[in-house]
Amino acid sequence: MVEHSQITLYTNPNSAFCHRVEIALAEAQAEYSSFIVDLRNKPSWFAAKVNPLGKVPAITYGGPHTAPEDPAPESAKIAESLVILEFLADIFPEARLLPTDPVLRVQARSFITATDRLLFGAFIAFFFKYTEGADQILLNALEEVQRRLPPTGFVIGEWSNADISVAPLLVRFPILLKHDLGKYPVGEGPKVLEILQGPKFARLMKYIHELEQRPSVRSTWDEAETVELWKKNPYAQRN
Ligand SMILES: N[C@@H](CCC(=O)N[C@@H](CS)C(=O)NCC(=O)O)C(=O)O
Known part of the structure; x- marks a missing residue:
């Protein structure tokens, strides 16, 4: 060792x-x-x-x-x-947080560069600042992440930092939406979740499910704890 x-x-x-x-x-x-x-x-x-x-x-x-x-x-x-x-x-x-092959390494880094601000920006716009149109910003960002995924498996095939970069937000989305947590209007969370559960986002939701199953994600995240933290999160309270 x-x-x-x-x-x-x-x-x-x-x-x-x-x-x-x-x-x-x-x-x-x-x-x-x-x-x-x-x-x-x-x-x-x-x-x-x-x-x-x-x-x-x-x-x-x-x-x-x-x-x-x-x-x-x-x-x-x-x-x-x-x-x-x-x-x-x-x-x-x-x-093996990054592969040894330079082409795969650059693919992982390109994915991170393309999705980091996009996803966090959409997250903040929808959950913390909500103004009209924020649902579409969120859905567009998620569609772009989905577009960058291969047909199956992780971002570059094998697990890497690219998956780690998006996992924390992606595993939170369905839970927060299901519990209608965030600054958006009451009832909007389940509505957006229904869209995510439709055929258009099938690939993304499968990926999110695989992220949830990854032992390193499972051992570092707890759905019930997140819900409780969010109920008290001062930045996510409706006025
Ligand atoms: N770009 C930074 C963002 C870090 C960040 O904004 N952290 C927040 C918590 S989510 C923080 O420490 N906020 C305290 C502050 O800004 O005073 C990163 O990727 O680490």
């Missing part, structure tokens, strides 16, 4: 960005410590010692094991979920 340097993950259960990193760490079967950052009451040491932007996810890597509140000065401090995914692919090559 390969010995790895210490990893500490700064995370938050509400964050789909953090969920990406948790899935990748689970894929790598990495040993790590984690610290939940209260985003509404961030400890001052977090920006000072870990991520000057004050955002999660962030990791420290290397240096001696210390308390999360007191990261070793010599540890590397790494932020941005997609950057962390690249880093984890580098330090855990045996986890």
Whole structure:
């Protein structure tokens, strides 16, 4: 077994960005410590010692094991979920978060570049900011993700960071819509879900089902917990 340097993950259960990193760490079967950052009451040491932007996810890597509140000065401090995914692919090559074939690697990265902002933008527009037309923005984004999927299997055939980049949001969509959670008008969630369950989105829904079954996703995500967190999420409450 390969010995790895210490990893500490700064995370938050509400964050789909953090969920990406948790899935990748689970894929790598990495040993790590984690610290939940209260985003509404961030400890001052977090920006000072870990991520000057004050955002999660962030990791420290290397240096001696210390308390999360007191990261070793010599540890590397790494932020941005997609950057962390690249880093984890580098330090855990045996986890095959990215394939060795350069063409497949570039396919994974192209998918991530094409879908990252599109999907998060549509998510925020629909669930957090709702204005008229946000349902169509969401459906268009999901259609574009579907268009980029191969007829079967994962994004590049084998599992990779490309799947990890979209899994946190894609597994949340059906659940949040089913429970009608978010800022959109009451009843809109189940209506959008019905469209997703129709023939037009059959490929996407099959893919989402396969993401839900992936052990690294199953072990890092809980449907009931997400529903409870969302019922209390201040950014998702209807006025
Ligand atoms: N582009 C960043 C986004 C990270 C992000 O926005 N994190 C949110 C939680 S979902 C956060 O830490 N918000 C706290 C803040 O902005 O003060 C990534 O991919 O990691």
